[in-house]
Amino acid sequence: DADVTQTPRNRITKTGKRIMLECSQTKGHDRMYWYRQDPGLGLRLIYYSFDVKDINKGEISDGYSVSRQAQAKFSLSLESAIPNQTALYFCATSTRAFADTQYFGPGTRLTVL
């Protein structure tokens, strides 16, 4: 079984709908991250959480919110989806060690019509 899983893998939705993307991990890592990938722009950090009670905004948090339900679960919500939020979304995890490797989930492709 994969260590970092994301659901759904693909989602098509309409403008104005609320969407939740979920991430679960079995690696026992404290830190979790949400990234967005757009063609030609690389990956950009949306939110990150260093433990259950420590959640921080990343580079592009506007229009997104997150919830860290447990050490193993970190959800990303789009309260009212808009077309320019169409992108590939990645969850990642790492240990507390400084500059530890981040392990990525398989990604969720979200299309907002």
Next chain:
Amino acid sequence: AQTVTQSQPEMSVQEAETVTLSCTYDTSESNYYLFWYKQPPSRQMILVIRQEAYKQQNATENRFSVNFQKAAKSFSLKISDSQLGDTAMYFCAFMNRDDKIIFGKGTRLHILP
């Protein structure tokens, strides 16, 4: 602010050849980490190699090696004896003391049979 620049949007090489992907970065910090990630068509993000800035020795992982030039702020990836399975998007990334990764925009590499 730290930035990561990959100047080659796309490259193609013949199978078994050696190819070098370029990456430059900008930072005022002295201690940091650098990474190369691979994203094959499956879209999974896979760590290829990492380099600690305070280490003089260039990192190597089998056919993958880096040329780390700290003074020049350059971190290139060399792939020797390239294989068809090396076809992917490659991202250079920088991690600062805040443990946040900054990604370059990527280089799409095609290995031709």
